[in-house]
Amino acid sequence: xxxxxxxxxHARAEGLFSALPRQGLTVEDLPKAAIESGMAGLDEGxxxxxxxxxxxxxxRDAAGQVRRMRAAGVANPLLVLQDDLDPDEVARxxxxxxxxxxxxxxxxxxxxxxxxxxxxxxxxxxxQEVRSGALTVYLDGRHPEFDGHPIRLSSSENxxxxxxxxxxxxxxxxxxxxxxLYALADYQPYMxxxxxxxxxxxxxxxxxxxxxxxxxxxxTGKGYALEGEAPVAG
Numbered sequence: 264x265x266x267x268x269x270x271x272x273h274a275r276a277e278g279l280f281s282a283l284p285r286q287g288l289t290v291e292d293l294p295k296a297a298i299e300s301g302m303a304g305l306d307e308g309x310x311x312x313x314x315x316x317x318x319x320x321x322x323r324d325a326a327g328q329v330r331r332m333r334a335a336g337v338a339n340p341l342l343v344l345q346d347d348l349d350p351d352e353v354a355r356x357x358x359x360x361x362x363x364x365x366x367x368x369x370x371x372x373x374x375x376x377x378x379x380x381x382x383x384x385x386x387x388x389x390x391q392e393v394r395s396g397a398l399t400v401y402l403d404g405r406h407p408e409f410d411g412h413p414i415r416l417s418s419s420e421n422x423x424x425x426x427x428x429x430x431x432x433x434x435x436x437x438x439x440x441x442x443x444l445y446a447l448a449d450y451q452p453y454m455x456x457x458x459x460x461x462x463x464x465x466x467x468x469x470x471x472x473x474x475x476x477x478x479x480x481x482x483t484g485k486g487y488a489l490e491g492e493a494p495v496a497g
Contacts, residue, residue: 264404265422265443266378269293270318270344275369279316286375287404289418290316313443314340314378317361326355333360340381344369379403386429393428395490398468398478400428409471419444420464423457427479427489436486461487 266288270276283290293315315337319325325345332341341361345352348366356364362381365374379402383389393400397410402425406413416424426443427435441457461479468478478490 264314264379264382264402264425265289265291266314266316267291267293267339268316268318270316271320271323272318275318275344279318279369279371279374282371283375286371288375288378289422314342314382316342316344316374316378318344320346325352326359329356329359329361340378340385342374342378342381344374382429388429393431393489395428395431395478397472400424400489402428409468412471414467414471416464416467417460419460420467423460423464424479424489427487431489434482434486434488440486 264287266283268276268279268283268290269292270279280290280292317328317332319328325343329341329343343356343361343364344366345356345364346367348364353364362384363377365377379391383391383402388402391401391403393402399408401407404421406415406421407424408414422444423440426440437454437457441454444457444460461481465479472478480488480490482488
């Protein structure tokens with residue numbers, strides 16, 4: 264899972280950039296300017312696909328910062344790191360629009376679990392897995408399974424499948440998928456790269472199921488959907 268990070272504590276940020284990938288997370292830096300502009304340039308549909316990890320200092324107005332982000336249009340799942348977990352301050356941060364608050368000491372394994380939790384809640388899910396027939400997609404970084412047999416995927420393929428699973432029954436637009444993979448990254452490939460990933464993903468599912476195309480359906484001019492009943496535009 265990709266997560267966008269901005270931490271006002273540079274030492275803590277360096278530690279998170281080192282530790283979170285060991286928990287299966289790909290971490291992208293979020294510049295301060297992007298916070299203030301509501302993450303301008305990020306596809307609207309991609310926003311809810313990328314959780315934001317915001318590290319704040321005790322002396323900052325955390326609730327005010329969260330409120331300004333929401334007012335600027337940041338719709339992403341939002342997890343706040345705050346050294347001081349005074350109950351009144353936590354309540355203000357949550358009421359301002361944060362999805363969760365984590366206090367020191369900051370453990371990467373807990374932060375990763377909370378990020379997965381707030382992402383599930385944003386999509387109305389209670390479990391770490393989504394089933395579509397015999398296909399089981401795990402939201403915690405594990406490879407998917409078909410009839411109990413693992414399907415080995417690349418990181419990008421697994422990310423795409425998890426996004427489609429989070430939105431099972433909905434069409435996920437191509438632009439949203441592309442931004443969920445590459446937004447804010449230094450390297451920006453052509454849109455065709457997404458189609459290549461989808462093609463490889465289908466072939467790997469097909470090797471187990473016999474028909475990968477029916478599991479991931481293409482809606483021409485719209486996007487892709489994991490097989491479900493009556494997919495709708497998302």
